[in-house]
Amino acid sequence: MRVLILGGTDFLGPAVVEEALARGHEVTVFHRGRQAPPPGVEVLRGDRTVEGGLTALSTGGWDVAVDTWSGAPSAVRDTARLLSDRVGHYVYVSSRSVHPFPPPAGAAEDAPVVDSSPDAGEVDYAHAKRGGELAVERFFGERALSARAGLILGPRENVGRLPWWLSRIARGGRVPTPGPRDLGVQYVDVRDLAAWLLEAAGRGLGGAYNLVGPPDHTTIGELLETCVQVTGAQARLCWLEPQDVLDSGVEPWTQLPIWMPPGKFHDGMHRGDVSRALAEGLRCRPVAETVADTWAWLRDLDGPVPQRSDRPRVGLDARAEERLLRRWEERQSS
Incomplete structure (x- = not known):
């Protein structure tokens, strides 16, 4: 074509x-x-x-x-x-x-x-x-x-969600992580999205299609634990209850990228119906491939991580991280 x-x-x-x-x-x-x-x-x-x-x-x-x-x-x-x-x-x-x-x-x-x-x-x-x-x-x-x-992840990501998690985990140490571990994460790898767009166009498909992976493709636990594995970091994921995160004044999605607490906002972001696109051939690669390839791209960068000028920077600052770790410590000692 x-x-x-x-x-x-x-x-x-x-x-x-x-x-x-x-x-x-x-x-x-x-x-x-x-x-x-x-x-x-x-x-x-x-x-x-x-x-x-x-x-x-x-x-x-x-x-x-x-x-x-x-x-x-x-x-x-x-x-x-x-x-x-x-x-x-x-x-x-x-x-x-x-x-x-x-x-x-x-x-x-x-x-x-x-x-x-x-x-x-x-x-x-x-x-x-x-x-x-x-x-x-x-x-x-x-x-x-x-x-x-929906949420797009993979190499060259210029919003910084998965790159932030990989970079933070690569630094090692205790990493405050929002639970529960089995909370579903719905995203699409940018390369799988690109492949579907071209296939669909070549077949003359029209109308609207939700383009994101199925809700059960991965969990926040699998995603972040895979980040630990691919970076080889000496990092400890310190899992927090959703309410502890919210009580600490930390913003889901922006300060803790990708994550939304259980409830209507999570359901809206991570539980969409994608059966139409799946029926028309959308294929989603394993989460380990998306994470590993994004990490390889980050390591090969000659310069700063790309950042879209029309989107806010994501991730925790040192003070917010400290608040979350204090909350985690309190839970451990109670």
Whole structure:
């Protein structure tokens, strides 16, 4: 296939590029030039946020476009309009965040979504992604695929969730860890997501799909214990009760990345219905492979860990960690 990737230099983009090239596809990357493009691709440069920024896309044709845009829906609208008669299938990487948070446990693609518009300018993340879906649907109809990703982990992660856990555990010592150990974690490896996007586009799938692994794929215990194993660190995981974490004033998800305490917020994030994508071939590699490959990427980095400028930094500072360890010590002595 001839594949156009709109934004191909950051986390998911390079994963799609690598997967497409491995399958023998011809790949074109359209981006702003802020980072080096992956090797082996045709490069088009432009900025979707400025007038005339789509000029490089005014000619040419592709079988598939994969769009990872997270900003104003109007930028997706303008791109989809321009490409509507020169692209066969348009894949928009959306998010499960299009559902009002938290969605109920087991929420599928037909759960309620936020009210947004394809003509909107800068809006919050949920409304941006929903507006982007509507923009692609307006111009591509049944040729539009909305891939509603959940938590994405793997090499090149630029939010810092799994990289933070790996880096902290690698330092060794006592590591405050939020329980219970058997609490489910629902995520998708970025490479499995990339593979599914290309397969689905090649088969002409349309509509919305929740794109994240099954709820029982792993647990917080298996994930963090695997981090200890792959780093070879002299680290002790100090398991805390969820209420102890909350009573210490530590924020789930941000200060303790990936983790949500049991309840409606955990259910909304880690218990979504992904049966539709699984039935259409979504395959999820073992958690040990995701963790090991992310650690290998971190060790090979020549510079700081990438960080998205539009997302807050995650992880515990020294004071918060100390509070949690004191709480753990109190539990041990009681």
